[in-house]
Amino acid sequence: xTAGAPPTDATPMGGQPSGGQPADDWFERRLHWxxxxxALLHVRxxxxxxxxxxxxxxxxxxxxxVVTGTLLALxxxxxxxxxxDSVLFLTSDVSFGxxxxxxxxxxxxxxxxxxxxxxxxxxxxAAYKFPRELTWVVGVGLxxxxxxxxxxxxxxxxxxxxxxxxxxxxxxxxxVPIIGDTLLVLLRGGADVTEATLxxxxxxxxxxxxxxxxxxxxxxxxxxxxxxxxxPQVPDPRPPAVPTGRTKxxxxxxxxxxxxxxxFLLAILVVLASIFPAGLEEEANxxxxxxxxxxxxxxxxxxxxxxxxxxxxxxxxxxxxxLLLLVLPxxxxxxxxxPRRRPLAIVLGILGIAVMVGLTIWGYVS
Amino acid sequence: MGATATDPTGGRLPRRxxxxxxxxFSIVSMAALVVTPIVGFLVPPRTSGGAAGGKVLVGKVADIxxxxxxxxxxxxxxxxxxxxxxxxxxxxxxxxxxxxxxxYDSGSAAIVCPCHDGRFNPTTGAVESGxxxxxxxxxxxxxxxxEIFVVSA
Numbered sequence: 020x021t022a023g024a025p026p027t028d029a030t031p032m033g034g035q036p037s038g039g040q041p042a043d044d045w046f047e048r049r050l051h052w053x054x055x056x057x058a059l060l061h062v063r064x065x066x067x068x069x070x071x072x073x074x075x076x077x078x079x080x081x082x083x084x085v086v087t088g089t090l091l092a093l094x095x096x097x098x099x100x101x102x103x104d105s106v107l108f109l110t111s112d113v114s115f116g117x118x119x120x121x122x123x124x125x126x127x128x129x130x131x132x133x134x135x136x137x138x139x140x141x142x143x144x145a146a147y148k149f150p151r152e153l154t155w156v157v158g159v160g161l162x163x164x165x166x167x168x169x170x171x172x173x174x175x176x177x178x179x180x181x182x183x184x185x186x187x188x189x190x191x192x193x194x195v196p197i198i199g200d201t202l203l204v205l206l207r208g209g210a211d212v213t214e215a216t217l218x219x220x221x222x223x224x225x226x227x228x229x230x231x232x233x234x235x236x237x238x239x240x241x242x243x244x245x246x247x248x249x250x251p252q253v254p255d256p257r258p259p260a261v262p263t264g265r266t267k268x269x270x271x272x273x274x275x276x277x278x279x280x281x282x283f284l285l286a287i288l289v290v291l292a293s294i295f296p297a298g299l300e301e302e303a304n305x306x307x308x309x310x311x312x313x314x315x316x317x318x319x320x321x322x323x324x325x326x327x328x329x330x331x332x333x334x335x336x337x338x339x340x341x342l343l344l345l346v347l348p349x350x351x352x353x354x355x356x357x358p359r360r361r362p363l364a365i366v367l368g369i370l371g372i373a374v375m376v377g378l379t380i381w382g383y384v385s
Numbered sequence: 386m387g388a389t390a391t392d393p394t395g396g397r398l399p400r401r402x403x404x405x406x407x408x409x410f411s412i413v414s415m416a417a418l419v420v421t422p423i424v425g426f427l428v429p430p431r432t433s434g435g436a437a438g439g440k441v442l443v444g445k446v447a448d449i450x451x452x453x454x455x456x457x458x459x460x461x462x463x464x465x466x467x468x469x470x471x472x473x474x475x476x477x478x479x480x481x482x483x484x485x486x487x488x489y490d491s492g493s494a495a496i497v498c499p500c501h502d503g504r505f506n507p508t509t510g511a512v513e514s515g516x517x518x519x520x521x522x523x524x525x526x527x528x529x530x531x532e533i534f535v536v537s538a
Contacts, residue, residue: 090426112430115422282415 059244060270067264068248069144072280073137078236079281080130083288084168085229087123095175097221099214102177103302110299121292127169129288131317134165142347142368145356146249149257152348154242157235159345164232169315171224174217182303184314185220186212191325194334212305254354313382320375323382340371440527440534447531449473454489454496454507459537464524465489465496466533467507473528475535476510476521487521496521 046052094109094116096102109116138158141147147155174185189212193203208215249255250264267273300309314322325333343350355361443457443466454467456478463478463486476496478486485500495513496505503515510521525536 086423090423093427114425114428114430116426118422119426285419 060274062244062247062269063266064248064269064273065250065264066267067250067252069140069251070248071136071140072277073133073140074243075277076280076284077130077133077137079284080126080133081232081236083126083285084123084130087119087126088225088229090119091123092225097175097217099177099217099303102175102217103299106176106299110297117296118289118292121296122288124297125288125291125295127172128316129284129291131165131169134162138162139368139372143358143365144249144251145254145361145364146251147348148249148254148351148354148356149348150255151242151246151249154239154246155348156345157239157242159341161232161235161239162344163341164228164235166317168224168228168232169317171220171228173315174212174220175224176299177217177303178300179303179309180300180312182212182305183308183312184318185216187314188318189216191321191334194330195338196331196335249356251356254356316379316383319382320378323378323385326385440536442532443535444533445531446473446528446533449533452491452494454491456486456488457535459524459535462537464535464537465521466526466535467496469508471508473526473533474508474510475524475526476505477524478521480517481519481521482515482517 043053091109094105094113096105106120110120111117141155141158170185170188174181189203189206192206193199195202204210206216206219207213208219253264313319321333321337324336327333328336351361351364353361353364358365441459443459443464444455446468449455449466449468451468451470454465456463456465458464464475465478465487466473466475467489480487480498480500480503482498482501482503485498487496487498487503487505489495489507490497493504494507496507496510497503498505498515498517501516503517504513505511505517505521506513510523512518512520527534527536
């Protein structure tokens with residue numbers, strides 16, 4: 020805060036506004052917002068940074084999910100008796116209902132795709148190293164929340180696939196040592212997947228996770244803003260100093276490219292939603308598990324793993340993997356950022372991807 | 386941004402203004418493309434929920450003795466039937482003030498709205514006191530034997 024002099028209009032009434040646009044002046048006189056905007060927008064990013072806009076696209080897709088999800092919630096009824104019919108109704112009877120629902124469906128899938136691509140980009144560019152360890156940890160938290168988004172949203176249409184994916188998924192949570200039984204009852208709101216489960220998943224999907232994700236994304240972005248983008252070629256100096264390499268302005272240069280990427284994604288979403296609209300299987304029947312039932316593609320790896328290893332291993336392995344991911348910046352103490360100077364990390368990373376992709380494909384074709 | 390001093394195009398549309406207009410047009414049309422499905426989605430589709438109309442049995446005369454009244458459903462519309470000295474009368478039970486459902490108060494022999502104390506005459510439906518702007522809409526009522534029918538539009 021500036022102390023002392025009372026706020027005065029910098030320009031005489033009716034005169035030409037000082038400097039920028041009239042709207043800019045109007046807000047500046049009331050909110051002193053040029054300083055804030057300058058701090059937010061007028062930062063510089065290293066010219067050699069290549070983010071491929073993966074993180075920004077993930078954020079954009081979250082925005083798409085908030086808008087389409089809010090619209091869907093206006094017609095959706097979260098009870099086993101009405102859920103299936105309400106989804107059917109909003110898909111076939113409401114104007115553009117198929118589009119909104121299919122964009123929500125594809126937005127969810129692409130959000131996970133781009134989140135993983137963002138994670139891989141940060142991994143291979145070593146952008147998780149000093150001073151960005153906390154940004155990485157928060158980011159892994161966002162990955163977990165997005166998976167919860169997918170898992171809870173999946174049940175809502177209350178069709179056969181939704182129902183049995185939830186039965187198996189919560190059963191896996193029930194297999195966690197010590198807390199498993201409690202966790203199962205907490206997730207399902209009882210011993211079985213019932214209307215209590217649907218209410219819980221709905222509340223988590225439309226209230227808990229969006230609010231949590233929104234707040235944690237804000238933290239993630241504040242961290243990124245404070246640290247600036249990492250250079251994929253030069254490690255950050257210790258102690259921190261102003262980067263000296265070639266830079267370009269975040270606004271408008273970088274942001275313009277980012278917005279173009281978002282528009283491109285919006286077009287892809289509409290095309291995907293139009294050509295491959297979200298389907299709906301038969302209504303959930305707790306007395307009959309359909310043959311060859313499989314989870315969404317992002318859980319296929321775990322699904323396949325569970326077929327080949329003892330139950331406890333299949334349940335614990337993904338948890339250990341996420342835990343390793345979480346503490347990665349504190350395990351990998353090598354300050355180098357160029358790939359050929361960190362061969363172990365790169366090899367392990369590629370190996371990890373190969374295992375995940377392999378299991379997923381295996382799960383798909385089996 | 387400082388304005389350019391001279392216009393080298395000699396009165397033709399400058400390139401900068403042309404591009405600005407094109408960009409503005411693109412932004413507006415893109416916003417329209419996004420907003421159209423959202424607005425279309427928000428408009429509720431027509432549902433076949435309307436009542437069929439016709440003569441609806443609403444009760445027996447014994448249910449509504451003289452000097453009493455009762456609110457009955459006619460299709461989806463609440464209707465108040467009052468057994469007055471001038472015979473059986475029926476009105477829409479939706480108060481003309483702000484849409485609450487009126488009741489018959491046998492103590493004051495008036496149709497009363499509980500929300501803002503509007504009072505209606507049970508034989509004519511006209512406003513006796515209170516804020517309602519107009520009287521209650523009359524409905525056609527017939528008594529056949531011991532059965533009361535309301536003819537809904």
